[in-house]
Amino acid sequence: MSRTQIPNADVLGAQALAAARACGVDVAAITGDGPHHSPVNGMSLGGVRWDAAATVDDAVARSQAAFREWRTVPAPARGAVIKRFGQLLTEHKAELAALVSLEVGKITSEALGEVQEMIDICDFALGLSRQLYGRTSVSERPGHRLMETWHPLGVVGVISAFNFPVAVWSWNTAIALVCGDTVVWKPSEQAPLCAWASAALLHRALTECGAPADVSQVVVGGPEIGEALVDHPGVALVSATGSTRMGRAVGPRVANRFGRSLLELGGNNAAIVAPSADLDLTLRGIVFSAAGTAGQRCTTMRRVIAHTSVAEELTARLVETYRRLPIGNPMAEGTLVGPLVHRQAYDAMAAAIATAAEQGGKLVAGGERVLGDTAPDAFYVEPAIVTMPGQSEIVRTETFAPLLYVMTYDDFAEAIALNNDVPQGLSSSLFTRDQAEAEIFVSAEGSDCGIVNVNIGTSGAEIGGAFGGEKETGGGRESGSDAWRAYMRRATNTINYSGALPLAQGVDFSV
Secondary structure (H helix, E strand, O other): OOEOOOOOHHHHHHHHHHHHHHOOOOHHHHEEEEOOEOOOOOOEOOOEOOOOOOHHHHHHHHHHHHHHHHOOOOHHHHHHHHHHHHHHHHHOHHHHHHHHHHHHOOOHHHHHHHHHHHHHHHHHHHHHOOOOOOOEEOOOOOOEEEEEEEEEOOEEEEEOOOOOOOHHHHHHHHHHHHHOOEEEEEOOOOOHHHHHHHHHHHHHHHHHOOOOHHHEEEOOOOHHHHHHHHHOOOEEEEEEEOOHHHHHHHHHHHHHOOOEEEEEOOOOEEEEEOOOOOHHHHHHHHHHHHHHHHHOOOOOEEEEEEEOOOHHHHHHHHHHHHOOOOEOOOOOOOOOEOOEOOHHHHHHHHHHHHHHHHOOOEEEEOOOEEOOOOOOOOEEEOOEEEEOOOOOOOOOOOOOOOEEEEEEEOOHHHHHHHHHOOOEEOEEEEEOOOHHHHHHHOOOOOOOOOEEEEOOOOOOOOOOOEEOOEEOOOOOOEEOOOHHHHHEEEEEEEEEOOOOOOOHHHOOOOO
8 A cells, every 4th residue: 555755834834825825815814823734744734814703793794785786686697707706716726726635635636626516516507597497387366477486595604514625615605696695604624725715716706797795705713603603693594514413503503593504414325236236337436435535525435235245256356455545645646545634533433443343343454544653643544444244333323534334235125224224314326237226226215315326436426416415414405406496585476467356266355
């Protein structure tokens, strides 16, 4: 298993500041004493400015003022801002991707892919700006027309997680802005430069298009910033990405003030491997989904449910492939597995492996910390595979690290039951050549997840489809399809052009 050299703090700090400046960030204005570390070497990138919770009140007030103007701008004109933003993202793709790698540890190709997601959602939102359709319905009353119209909702608060420090914000922001909303963003504490760089590029687009600057704002700080957004009566929609534990706190607090919430929470995603599966294709799909981003995606594959006829061969091939995975500096050419975000992530993985052993599991690959001698403050780990006799409690628990459990099944109905027997419901996949199995898996009696794939892994969703899950994943939808409706309010309109006043259902209320 090859390992690459880890850069020192001075090198990483200089790279981070250079990339931020290239995106238009005023580095002097964002310098402060807030903690700011890179998981690449575990060391400080230099202190940054953190905002106080009271800043949220001012940000929301300015956002509300901007909303009153922005909602009157024709949607295609709002789309022009997003078009320009997408162009700027394309021009600065390399610099923004470098910040993603530096601040959260993604390998270069995945960091570039994340910025490409931003560009893609801008393309989608641009088209959407001319397609915010409502319906016209027939009325039971003569001389009446029934229709629905969609209107901007107001201020949208976006709370994003470290693992997708820019893409998830862009999913929300591009759609929200073309819908006529304004946005206040609380980014991950791990990735403030990513946030400031993204915000700088969007503000440039707003300025060039003559749009109000305050339609998009970023407030950087700790959990108290997120709490202030969640509780603020001026925030119409809170879109929050994070753990199920976080969602349990956010959902009720927003509902208590009759606000709306869009929650993207945990995932405990499985792949069923059928007897007919193409094992070469299956192997590639599993390894990317399970080991990519060092297992730190909500769509990471955490369970393999393999038919007993293929489980032994598949496991052996997985183990052999895992042993060859290059681990180390995420910006070095050829690296496939970067660092965990911090010590707590490593400790949680180690604890899960120990618990799995207590529940009958066997560690067959990985699990060891590496590069500790050259980067003692960083946490690189060999992706792990644990074979399990069944779906025990630890298997039903999401561990946000590259930890893959392998189980077996004999009957397809049993495999679907195992897939569904977890609290989370985000993503799922089936590897098979059997058409009937594929159809059953995507039917109402199949997977209960929001994302149901056949012959691809659990990761790698496209912008055009709605993204989100069921059960403890939160039930929200972002990105494509009709996810835009979450950012708007619906009005049902009845227009009477008859000159009379007939009542519905034949009611007679003659005076």
